Amino acid sequence: MTDLGALGEHSRDRTAVPSFASFESGHADVSRETTDPFASLDVDHESPLAAEMLATERLRRELEAEEFPRPASTRIFVVSNQKGGVGKTTTSVNVAAALAQRGANVLVVDADPQGNASTALGVEHHSGTPSIYDVLLDDTPMARVAKRSPEIPTLWCIPATIDLAGADIELVSVVRREFRLHDALKELLEGPGKDLDYVFIDCPPSLGLLTLNAMVVATEVLIPIQCEYYALEGLTQLMKTVDMVRKHLNPTLEVSTIVLTMYDARTNLARDVANEVRRHFPQQTLSTTVPRSVRVSEAPSFGRTVMTHDPHSSGAVAYLAIARDIASRDPGGSQ
Ligand SMILES: Nc1ncnc2c1ncn2[C@@H]1O[C@H](COP(=O)(O)OP(=O)(O)OP(=O)(O)O)[C@@H](O)[C@H]1O
Numbered sequence: 001m002t003d004l005g006a007l008g009e010h011s012r013d014r015t016a017v018p019s020f021a022s023f024e025s026g027h028a029d030v031s032r033e034t035t036d037p038f039a040s041l042d043v044d045h046e047s048p049l050a051a052e053m054l055a056t057e058r059l060r061r062e063l064e065a066e067e068f069p070r071p072a073s074t075r076i077f078v079v080s081n082q083k084g085g086v087g088k089t090t091t092s093v094n095v096a097a098a099l100a101q102r103g104a105n106v107l108v109v110d111a112d113p114q115g116n117a118s119t120a121l122g123v124e125h126h127s128g129t130p131s132i133y134d135v136l137l138d139d140t141p142m143a144r145v146a147k148r149s150p151e152i153p154t155l156w157c158i159p160a161t162i163d164l165a166g167a168d169i170e171l172v173s174v175v176r177r178e179f180r181l182h183d184a185l186k187e188l189l190e191g192p193g194k195d196l197d198y199v200f201i202d203c204p205p206s207l208g209l210l211t212l213n214a215m216v217v218a219t220e221v222l223i224p225i226q227c228e229y230y231a232l233e234g235l236t237q238l239m240k241t242v243d244m245v246r247k248h249l250n251p252t253l254e255v256s257t258i259v260l261t262m263y264d265a266r267t268n269l270a271r272d273v274a275n276e277v278r279r280h281f282p283q284q285t286l287s288t289t290v291p292r293s294v295r296v297s298e299a300p301s302f303g304r305t306v307m308t309h310d311p312h313s314s315g316a317v318a319y320l321a322i323a324r325d326i327a328s329r330d331p332g333g334s335q
């Protein structure tokens with residue numbers, strides 16, 4: 001039986017958005033805490049660190065009380081930047097987890113042979129596991145390879161294995177090679193995946209056929225940009241690729257969202273890069289930046305997202321705010 005068949009249990013009822021707390025039953029029920037989490041700590045409330053922690057906790061509570069609108073139809077994001085290590089996977093899995101924790105039905109498609117998104121979501125992906133490779137090269141239906149997150153019941157993952165490493169070359173001789181993911185995802189969304197609210201496709205750090213397949217089926221491009229030197233180099237090429245796809249293969253594709261990652265507020269460089277990105281992309285760049293955080297980087301080693309690993313951490317709260325911003329900017333909705 002396919003795991004995704006059970007998606008019907010969580011049909012897209014736009015009036016009933018389950019609370020953040022209801023998906024955390026397996027863990028400490030942090031969201032129902034009513035006491036000050038710092039009351040028992042011997043912290044100097046005047047110190048900058050304590051002030052930052054309190055501000056983070058206050059924001060988390062505000063976000064928890066907010067209702068996240070659900071999209072009118074499935075929003076499909078391609079998470080891409082051909083520059084490596086900029087936070088594509090981290091952003092894909094954490095935004096997906098945050099939205100799913102707020103009741104949305106979310107699918108992460110791991111389209112990177114590194115399989116990092118599969119690792120972070122705690123989904124098996126050793127060589128030979130049914131994966132996105134079988135979908136792209138062997139016409140296996142997506143519903144048959146989708147796996148439910150062990151931690152969040154409305155979050156799903158199509159894993160990637162190392163078998164995908166040759167796919168960029170193997171796809172070259174396949175019929176409709178740019179449309180393999182498009183055809184498979186459309187089949188899913190017209191069947192067992194019809195109640196999916198969001199799909200995030202985590203791409204490899206290249207603009208090859210895997211990324212092209214993702215751009216052909218997506219409606220929105222989400223670009224994570226690391227606040228470091230060289231951040232903007234390569235963006236021109238990425239924008240050209242998006243334009244080319246829009247012109248020839250997918251007229252609906254838009255760069256809707258830019259997320260600034262690994263932001264270190266103490267450095268002038270991070271601030272300069274962020275300002276430069278905002279100057280070029282004022283509409284697309286989200287106001288929330290993701291801070292550098294040990295909790296974010298260690299979460300995958302536990303097979304978890306930071307949203308479940310440490311929901312109080314600054315990284316988790318930033319990704320929750322980003323999820324809220326994304327949910328409230330639905331281009332297909334009324335807002
Ligand atoms: N906010 C953050 N704070 C600290 N470390 C982070 C943060 N975001 C990402 N990282 C770490 O930076 C590294 C690169 O992140 P990630 O794997 O998400 O990038 P990527 O763009 O998907 O990389 P690739 O191009 O290889 O697919 C990882 O080790 C990740 O844990």
Ligand SMILES: [Mg+2]
Nearest residue numbers: 088089112116
């Ligand atoms: Mg990655």
